[in-house]
Every structure is written in structure tokens, then in C-alpha cells.
Amino acid sequence: MKNSQILVCISRVLFPFVLVFGFYVIVNGHLTPGGGFQGGAILATAILITYFIIPERINIIDGLVRLEKHLFLWIIVVGSLSLITKGTFFTNPLPIPAAISFKRIFLVLLNFLIGSKVAIGLVAIFSSFIEEGRS
Amino acid sequence: MIKKITLIGMLIFMLFVFSSNISWLEDNIDTTTKDYYIENSLYETGSRNIVTGIYLDYRLFDSIFETSLLLITVSGITFMYKKDDPTL
Incomplete structure (x- = not known):
């Protein structure tokens, strides 16, 4: 895979900004438009930019899929926390009259887990495509 | 030619039906x-x-199954990518 020098240079400039914007969209998912899925897609784009910078990227697809499985289990565990406190599945574990800033911890945590899971999944998909096209 | 005229007629009919339904929905x-x-x-x-x-x-509940959908997709694509691997 050959790249032009201009593309590599612009990718190096763009990479940290896209990364920070992805984290911003994930962490502010409960305040502004966006959320886990959209921010995860932006993060995956940021990681895919590194394929322009270093075309001889190492292949770590097995670890990515394993990490995504663990993150999915953690999402189920965090979503089921309300079974202990409230007695019902899949809702906020804190009671409704609790303070809003405490209830936001749950939203930020789940948004972060979903965002990392989506980013890792999309990176695994595109990595396998790139490896298949290279061989 | 007949196919195109039929297609345009069907599209105009569907436009008429949709617009009349939307104007009916605004009240209800x-x-x-x-x-x-x-x-x-x-x-x-x-x-x-x-x-x-x-x-x-x-x-x-829906969100959790939506994330599991992506997990199944990634697993399937990885399986097809690794299919020629002799270790499997």
C-alpha cells in the first residue's frame, strides 16, 4: 500500500483532533446530541487514520474480538445492577428521587462502555477487510 | 415506454395516497x-x-440486544476472514 506524502502529513495533523472529538461525543452523550454509538464510530475513524500513517500495522484482530466480548458482558452486568437495588432488570440502579448528578454516573458509564465496544468492533471489521485485501 | 409510463403513474398514485394520509394524520x-x-x-x-x-x-433492554447484534456481526466477519486458517 503506497501513500502520498501529503495524505500522511494531513493524517498526522488530523488524528489527535478526531480522537478528542470522539471522546467528547461519548462523554457528553447525556447533555448534547450524540452518544455511545456515534462517538464509537468517530473513534473507530480516528484509529483507522493510523492505517494511512503506518501501513505496516500489526494484526491484533483476535485480541480485539476477545476484548469486545468482555465489554459486552460488562454492559450486561452494569445494566443488571438494578436487580439488586430495585428488583427489576435494565434500568437506573439509583432510585428516582436521587440527585441528577448521581444518576448521570450510570449514563456516562454505559455510554463509555457502548462507545468503546462499537469502536473496537468497527476497527476489527475494517482491519479484517484491510488484511484480506492486502494478502 | 409502457413500463416507464406505468412506473410514473404508480409513483404519482403513491404520492397522492401518502400526501392525503399525512394531511389526515395531522388532525389525529x-x-x-x-x-x-x-x-x-x-x-x-x-x-x-x-x-x-x-x-x-x-x-x-433494546440497547443491549443492539450491541449484541454488532458483536455477532464482528464474530461472523472474523470467522469468514479466518476460514482458510489451518489452525481452525
């Missing part, structure tokens, strides 16, 4: 759910973005 729309979410979403979920309040609190 039910806003109970929307009003409930707009009034109680910030108090009940702590989220100022109503969409996040819905998909992380009211409908978290």
Missing part, C-alpha cells in the same frame, strides 16, 4: 408519549438529551 396525531418524555425525562433519568434518556434508561 397522539402526543401522549412525547409529552410524557419531554416533561419527565430529566427528572427520572437525569439526562438532558431525551434520546440518551430513552435508550439508556427506558429502553435499555
Whole structure:
């Protein structure tokens, strides 16, 4: 895979900004438009930019899929926390009259887990495509 | 030629049906759910973005299966990518 020098240079400039914007969209998912899925897609784009910078990227697809499985289990565990406190599945574990800033911890945590899971999944998909096209 | 004329006629008919239905819907729309979410979403979920309040609190069950969908997709694509691997 050959790249032009201009593309590599612009990718190096763009990479940290896209990364920070992805984290911003994930962490502010409960305040502004966006959320886990959209921010995860932006993060995956940021990681895919590194394929322009270093075309001889190492292949770590097995670890990515394993990490995504663990993150999915953690999402189920965090979503089921309300079974202990409230007695019902899949809702906020804190009671409704609790303070809003405490209830936001749950939203930020789940948004972060979903965002990392989506980013890792999309990176695994595109990595396998790139490896298949290279061989 | 006949095919194109038939297609255009069908499209005009569908446009007429949709527009007449939409003008009928404007009078009979039910806003109970929307009003409930707009009034109680910030108090009940702590989220100022109503969409996040819905998909992380009211409908978290759906979100979990949506993430499992992506996991199954990634597993399938990885399996097809590794199919020629002799270790499998």
C-alpha cells in the first residue's frame, strides 16, 4: 500500500483532533446530541487514520474480538445492577428521587462502555477487510 | 415506454395516497408519549438529551440486544476472514 506524502502529513495533523472529538461525543452523550454509538464510530475513524500513517500495522484482530466480548458482558452486568437495588432488570440502579448528578454516573458509564465496544468492533471489521485485501 | 409510463403513474398514485394520509394524520396525531418524555425525562433519568434518556434508561433492554447484534456481526466477519486458517 503506497501513500502520498501529503495524505500522511494531513493524517498526522488530523488524528489527535478526531480522537478528542470522539471522546467528547461519548462523554457528553447525556447533555448534547450524540452518544455511545456515534462517538464509537468517530473513534473507530480516528484509529483507522493510523492505517494511512503506518501501513505496516500489526494484526491484533483476535485480541480485539476477545476484548469486545468482555465489554459486552460488562454492559450486561452494569445494566443488571438494578436487580439488586430495585428488583427489576435494565434500568437506573439509583432510585428516582436521587440527585441528577448521581444518576448521570450510570449514563456516562454505559455510554463509555457502548462507545468503546462499537469502536473496537468497527476497527476489527475494517482491519479484517484491510488484511484480506492486502494478502 | 409502457413500463416507464406505468412506473410514473404508480409513483404519482403513491404520492397522492401518502400526501392525503399525512394531511389526515395531522388532525389525529397522539402526543401522549412525547409529552410524557419531554416533561419527565430529566427528572427520572437525569439526562438532558431525551434520546440518551430513552435508550439508556427506558429502553435499555433494546440497547443491549443492539450491541449484541454488532458483536455477532464482528464474530461472523472474523470467522469468514479466518476460514482458510489451518489452525481452525
